Amino acid sequence: MAGTDAFRADLGPAGYVEAGPSPPGGLLDTLCVAAVVFDADGRIVLWSPQAEELLGYTAEEALGRFAAHLLVAEEHVDLVLQLFARVMAGGESWTGVFPVRHKQGGTRLLEFRNMRLLDDRGHPYALGLATDQAAVRKVERDLALSVQLVEQSPIGLAVMDSDLRYVSVNAALERITGLPAEKYLGRRVRETLPFLDADGVEASMRHVLATGIPLLDHYTVGRIPKDPDTEHAWSVSLYRLEDVSGRILGVAASVVDVTDRDRSATEAERARHRLAVVADASVRIGTTLDLERTARELADIAVPELADVAAVDVLDSILEGRRSSSSATGEALFRALAVTAAYRTVAVEAADPPGELARYDADRLVTQCVSTGRPVMLPTFAEGDLSRIARDPGAAELLARAGVHSYLAVPLIARGEVLGALDLKRARNPLPFTEDDNLLASELAARAAVCIDNARLYQQQRNTALALQRSLLPQRPPHLVGLEVASRYQPAGSVSEIGGDWFDIIPLAEDRTALVVGDVMGSGINAAAAMGRLRTATQTLADLNLDPAHVLQHLDKITSELESYIATCLYALYDPRDSRCHISCAGHLPPALVRPGRTPTLLDLPTGAPLGVGSVPFRTTTIELGLGDELVLYTDGLVETRDQDIDTRLRVLLALLDVPHRTLEDTCERLLHNLRHPGDHDDVALLIARVVPH
Secondary structure (H helix, E strand, O other), X not given: OHHHHHHHOOEOOOOOEOOOOOOOOOHHHXXXXXXXXXXXXXXXXXXXXXXXXXXXXXXXXXXXXXXXXXXXXXXHHHHHHHHHHHHHHHOOOEEEEEEEXXXXXXXXXXXXXXXXXXXXXXXXXXXXXXXXXXXXXXXXXXXXXXXXXXXXXXXXEEEEEOOOOEEEEOHHHHHHHOOOHXXXXXXXXXXXXXXXXXXXXXXXXXXXXXXXXXXXXXXXXXXXXXXXXXXXXXXXXXXXXXXXXXXXXXXEEEEEEOHHHHHHHHHHXXXXXXXXXXXXXXXXXXXXXXXXHHHHHHHHHHOOOOOOEEEEEEEHHHHOOOOOOOXXXXXXXXXXXXXXEOOOOOHHHHOOOOOOEXXXXXXXXXXXXXXXXXXXXXXXXXXXHHHHHOOXXXXXXXXXXXOOOEEEEXXXXXXXXXXXXXXXXXXXXXXXXXXXXXXXXXXXXXXXXXXXXXHHHHHHHHHHHHHHHHHHOOOOOOOOOOEEEEEXXXXXXXXXXXXXXXXEEEEXXXXXXXXXXXEEEEEOHHHHHHHHHHHHHHXXXXXXXXXXXXXXXXXXXXXXXXXXXXXXXXXXXXEOOOOEEEEEEEOOOOOEEEOOOOOOEEOOOOOOOOEOOOOOOOOEEEEEOOOOOEEEEEXXXXXXXXXXXXXXXXXXXXXXXXXXXOXXXXXXXXXXXXXXXXXXXXXXXXXXXXXXXX
16 A cells, blocks of 8 residues: 555656656666666677766667676686577576676676567567676665664564554554554544553654654553553654655654653652651641641541541540550540541541541441551442441431542551551542552551650640649638739640649738749749649748748748749738738739829839848838739749830830729739730739728
């Protein structure tokens, strides 16, 4: 077919051959095939221009001469005559290599083909076709090399004519596509390889055919008939084919199967992506020691990276401080901490609401996950699988409506103990969970589990410290004579900061009242315990009817005996009989005095040294308080911050107090709301006393 098309390309409109010179540089020109005709006696009767070019003799010099005497050395004449006689006698052709004399001297080895001819009168002639042996051998080597390269190459090769129809394909291309050569020849790409982007491929071929610019290493993918379930990848290069004269013959295509390389690159990219996700999780998970927030951070990483819906559930026994264990029936009691979805879906309604408890039977997959400490994965669902995932039939129905089709649960394990599970579901994402997903989810869960466990331990320690501290503070203001009081205690944002602040309201004999605020420097449970000892000592000393300065001296001695602790304290003794308040300060911030109709001020008191310094005298200052006067006692956690100086903060405090006609409870809330911020690093004790009629 290719030859017919090539011939027709030279036909004119009437179907006859158009006259004109053949393009130079063709194969015959390369071989320089000489044609010579001999009569029956061996004389040269026809001498072609190629013969002149090959041997140097002009037609005038050769015609009519005996070829044996002109072209052959003397020692070869008899052999030539014998060969000539055999050809002329029996019509037998002869092919071989023979040395021929050149006009310029010397000999050339020529490849000969001799045959007997008859003219229209029956007269015999001999035709000799000759070319240089070296040129023939070179063409033969080049052709053999080309054929072997094409046939034995591991690269798929195809040749298309100028109409983009296959002319030839090699064995490698047959193996790559699984199609035999007969399925290609005479057809176009769209007829042979419909699984490719045929329009795009043929457009590229036309561009290469028109411009001569090769298309190199073009990446394409598809599924071949012999392996329809696997996506293959190929690197395709296209080249325009031209003969030595520049005539365009068609397009050659080379095809390399790069499926394995593509898979390796894909796997490497997946691995890099997985590492990036894990690195991102290391930054985003565990930013605080808040248990619920840490769980939400894990769920937010998992969606939509791994799943459409993610839930984080922790065993209730873990939150209660008990070791994780299955019940006698094998069921598990979970507390939901977080649920996240990539979009609005009823699958969220099937999940347990954060903060609530949910009991799962032993046959549920999440129960199996925490019982065995191993991931549980259902890439696709069979009949009844949804009931093994959901907590009840109603939740299973919601999951079915949401289109959930793949499930993965991985355990949260920290310090060798199973804390709970990360529960993942896919609905809109059409891909089933794979082992790669399992690996990534397990890596995320392992990192998050440590953060969740830290948050859990922090919560337990915080609750313990708060319980201890609150047990050491007065729970309800007692009935007092001539005073109305309000108080607040607010813990720090971190368990490590909980501990040393306290206040006390101590009714004494003769209707007097002792008002105390203090701050043990340090934090944690030990600081809270030290505070409890000082509070107990203060209550005991207050009953001895001592002057405030003497009380602080005794407390100073007691504090000195505590290991590595010092404390600030302000002790005020109010006597309603003479409306006087006696105050002594041990390194504490001064109280604020609020009088009706006047601007609030800070009392000017001798600061004194903190308790525990030792051998430092304390002084008592006496002030008179009238009806409606207020004394505001506080610890430094109320006014100290890391971004403002203390004087600025004290001015803010006084401005907040300059609001008439408000209750003491309102004042406490106003101060805490405006001066405190979430996550403040210090706890605070606040005590306000107002003089009232008695």
